[in-house]
Amino acid sequence: MKDIITGIVFAVFSAAMLYFSQDIRDLGFDPLGPKFLPRFVLVPLLLLSVALIVNGSLKLKAEPEEFPEPDFWQTARAPALLIVELGAYIWALTSRAVLFEISSALFILVAGVTLMGFRDRRLLAALVLVAILLPILVGYVFKTYLHVALP
Amino acid sequence: MLAPLFDSFAAVLQPMVLAWVLLGVALGVVFGAIPGLGGGMLMALMLPATFAMPDVLAQGFLIGIYVGGVSGGLISGILLGVPGAPSAIMTTIDGSAMARKGLAARALSIGIMASLVGGLLSWLVLVALAIPLASVATKLQNFDYFTFVMLGIVLIAFLAASNPIKALMAGFFGIFISTVGFDDISASERFTFGSSFLSSGFDILPVLLGAFAMRSVMTDLANPSKMQSQASVTIREVLSEMGRAFKYPGNLLRSSLVGSFIGLLPGIGSNIGAVMSYTAAQATAKRPEEFGSGSEEAIVASEAGNNATVGGALIPMIALGIPGSAQDVILMAALILHAITPGPLLVNEHPDIFYGVITSYAVANIFMFLVMVLSLNIMAKVIKTPPSILAPVVLLFCVVGVISAHNRIDDAWVMFGFGLLGFFMASMRIPLAPFVIGFVLGPLAEGRLRSALMSSGGDILPLVTRPVSALLILCCVLVMLWPFVSHRLRKRRLEQRAG
Known part of the structure; x- marks a missing residue:
């Protein structure tokens, strides 16, 4: 098929x-x-x-085959959600509606929670830390030193 | 020739010079591993800083960045499935496939060792043949370039082992995608549908990051069990596998020579070196069907090939004053800033600089090996990050990298589109390697052929009357016939055995 x-x-x-x-x-x-x-x-x-x-x-x-494969919808769920989230993130960047640091932090948080849920508190804390610090660091380096036109 | 070479070693092996080469390599590896940055960008950023440095230090520092930048892409390519630099595209295909099988340490060992060997063999070529080879390269014409590139495209047929129809389709599709946008020669637009966004065509980085990185993240999320099997990577593990690259001595030598030759040709670049070495290795491999799904030989070819292009590209730059790549232009600019003019007179007027460049290149390759091995501990920690944190972070770096390459924010959409396409191709089991080869080599072949025909007034005959292009056309024909010949030979052998 x-x-x-x-x-x-x-x-x-x-x-x-x-x-x-x-x-x-x-x-x-x-x-x-x-x-x-x-x-x-x-x-x-x-x-x-x-x-x-x-x-x-x-x-x-x-050789007739089953299509879509039995576990298709289950395996496609995570990538499909991430595609939607990435699309929204790129839209936020290209429309320059939101600051790079804010849209990036939201993207990491939402994508991370989509993938891990709310069960593991330690992992969730690590995710929040990464979501806050990484965009600030990346934004500072790329905007200040590499002169990249990020919103 | 040997006396000035030894003198240059004495000059370069000073602690201060070594420290600057090492710093250059380390920064180059880091920038090479981050998509969108690359050694070229760092060299451009650092150029003003080198003005105040003595010329030997400046050259050593920039060559260190150059070598580190070309090599650094393999680490993120293998461990994360994200080619840090376009030169790591072919390594990423087989390296990330090996990592998914739990063979990340082996893939890294092979890649790092092949990079070192490729770099050092290319250095030997640089030492022995810099001047004669440089003059040969300038005699090649567009018809010769075209047939050379065609040979690489024709070798796609060898990538078709498991599913020839899909592989050929992917190759043709890759070539087609490269034609979208403004055509420089005819000043007309192709398949842009009036969109200014499509007029600039598809740049290599967003296409590759979408097709590789985004696809890799999505397929990993669809099959989380495969993601877990990437296993840990330790320096000891990597060092214990170092000898594996030498299981393929012919491949190492051939890929290094192919890479050196590609580097010699102006405007071609290290990604083409990797692609051509890869296809040549597959054409001669005992198990070509393994290419694309985690072949050790593929990594050897790709890494030896891309690193060797650096040495090859230095040849016309120092011997003739003709830069072969953007990085060579920056190296030339650094020399000019120090009131030194690269070219045929350099070897007589400034033998210290001429041989200093050559020696710095050798030293940079050795440092590259050390830096790559020592940085593995840090990278190993990165891949142990839970996928739920790593996946969004990788995607964030891809988006930022794509935007920063040309400071064009809309390129993020191109990456997104090609990510979806890559995911579709992975789901439908369409191989990625022929797509990449078609996309990279297609425009080169078209540009050279059209320029050649314009200069010959539409006469196609030089294609067969020029010795180099005639020889390469013969090679193309032989390559195209080989699958049929080998099939018949195999069939006859089986019949003889049965009879």
């Missing part, structure tokens, strides 16, 4: 990009032009995706 999904995703993607490659303006500065390489790789990518779909379908017919 994984092969079929991969094949479909890449087939749709490469077909769409092949279509959009028409929009690339070729002003004729060089003999090869800017469209050459993308098309040169998208065509075999499309063909390989179709081959993967066919291959995957034949394999699935021969």
Whole structure:
């Protein structure tokens, strides 16, 4: 099933990009032009995706498999939550709505609690300490000495 | 030649010079291990400070940072799955896979020893062939560069051992991703959909940190049992495994030579050195299918290759005054600040500087080895941090590192996007190595071919009439045919055995 999904995703993607490659303006500065390489790789990518779909379908017919795997939702929970939290953190940074030190401290705290819960008090105390001190230290070094434009 | 070399050793082996080289290496290792910083940034920051130093100290300090910066990435790459520097990309793939199997100490031993050997072999090349090799490198033309890079891309076929279709797809996809953005040659935009964000294309660091670090954190959280098996790392354990790198003497030698040669070529860089050495090692390995899933040979190739590029890159810088990388530009600037002009006259006018650079490089490699081994205790403590604290901290450093590389805050979104893509690829069992190789080598091949065709007026013939490119094309054809030939040979051997 994984092969079929991969094949479909890449087939749709490469077909769409092949279509959009028409929009690339070729002003004729060089003999090869800017469209050459993308098309040169998208065509075999499309063909390989179709081959993967066919291959995957034949394999699935021969050996049916359970999809998604039984423990999928259980294993995907932690990474999915972290992805949402990281997305929110990056949004806070890029929108410059909150100071780097505050958004970073909140990210470490929320992500840490998501992963460990509230049961281990000592670990929770360590997490709070890291969440407070690390962003201050990183922010100071990167802003003051490395001149990085953090909010 | 030997007398000035020995004199330079006497000059460099002074306590003060040694102390500055050591400081440079230590700082370089730290900066190299933190994503987004790297030795290049530190060299640029330290350049003004070197103005007040005597020239030997300044060169020693900067070369120390250079060597430490290239090597430092392997520690975070292996232990955390986060390539500190782009030069550690290939090491991260196999090193972090070994760490997950509980073989972190072995992976570190092999990586550190291969770095040392690669650096020292490249130093020998620097001593023996600096002047003749530098003039050879300047004679190579765009067609030769293109075929050389094509050889690296064609070797992706060898990464296709377990699932050839997915590996080739990953390789093509990597090349495609590298084409997004503003095309310098034609001044047109490709797949930007009118977005200024996409116009600048995808820089290597956010792509790699997303595809490696974020993917690594996410897959570890999805399978926490694998994360626990990283085991502890002690100096004793690492030292006891040091000899393992020498199980692959041919690989060490070949990768060091490939790395030195790549370093010679202007504008190529240590990440390409690692990629080319990796693919060459896989093409000749007895068990190529292990590459990507924790191969010792892969780490040897990648680390010997990337460290050797430093020595190779120093060759055109001191012998011809042509910097091969951004770090070489800074080294050159430091020399110029001291009223010394690198180039063909340097060896006669300032033999102390010419050989001082060469000697400092050797000393820096030895210090790099010591610093890396001694810093393992600290790194070992880092990996013992509970995943619930380590994962957000690693992600925070990735975000800050990505932003600081070009001082561009939106790069954090690129990292995020490629992290999701990397997680998808891991879930669908799509190998990452061909994607990285395609992404790194694709633009280089395209740029060189288009420049070559422009200078030849669209004539493709030099590709086969120039001796170097013709030879490399022949190699490409042989490489492409090899899987079929070897398959037939194996089949015939089995038939003979059965018959």
